[in-house]
Structures are given as C-alpha cells and as structure tokens.
C-alpha cells in the first residue's frame with residue numbers, strides 16, 4: 001500500500017510526494033519544524049493522486065508524477081529534486097508507465113474516479129486498474 005499525493009496552495013505552488021501513511025505524512029508537512037521544501041507552501045490543501053497496493057510501483061510513479069506536475073507547475077513545483085530511481089527494473093517500469101499514459105490529456109489524468117470495487121484512482125488509470133488483481137477479485141466475488 002502506497003500513495004502518491006499532491007500538496008497545493010492558493011498561490012499556485014505544488015509539491016508531489018509519496019508515502020504509505022498519508023495522514024501522518026500530511027501532519028509532518030503541516031506541523032514539523034524541519035526546514036523542508038513543503039514549508040514554502042504555507043497553508044496547503046492536499047489530494048491523493050494515485051494509490052497502489054504494490055509499493056514497488058511507488059518510485060516509478062513518483063518520478064512520473066514529478067515530471068507531469070513539473071510540466072504543469074514549472075518553477076512553482078517546490079520539490080527539491082527529481083525523485084531518484086536506482087534499480088534497472090524500476091527504470092523499465094517507468095518507461096512502460098510513460099507509454100501507457102502518452103497521449104492522454106493531463107487534466108483528465110488528474111481527476112479522481114471512485115471505482116465500484118472501492119479503489120480511488122485517476123481517470124487515466126481506469127484501463128490498467130480494471131485489469132488489477134484488486135478489481136478482478138471484486139468482480140469475481142460479486143458476480144458469483
């Protein structure tokens with residue numbers, strides 16, 4: 001279980017992050033005294049961009065969404081640096097991930113969609129989600 005999230009504020013600044021404990025992480029962003037980049041946002045709202053059952057997908061997804069939001073926010077994305085990938089297989093996944101998303105409209109991708117199986121996903125993730133184990137299990141359990 002892991003989550004990619006976006007923090008954003010009224011002035012149009014944003015921050016992309018990943019976590020497996022969203023509530024704790026948001027609290028850290030809001031109240032910790034650490035001098036992190038997200039402090040530049042001041043008061044912020046947040047939203048879940050995508051959630052994963054498989055944490056292995058997180059790094060690739062974080063990188064993907066970093067690139068996406070960098071293209072939308074430009075210098076107003078306050079992340080310090082690009083998320084780094086270390087393993088070759090993660091790179092391969094990222095390439096695949098990018099190909100799946102190519103040609104889809106950014107706005108469409110950011111919108112959330114609540115699936116009948118209880119997952120909250122992005123519109124752009126519908127097709128791969130419908131093939132996911134969680135969704136298939138749900139279909140299987142309800143159709144019998």
Ligand SMILES: [Zn+2]
Nearest residue numbers: 115117119135
């Ligand atoms: Zn589903």
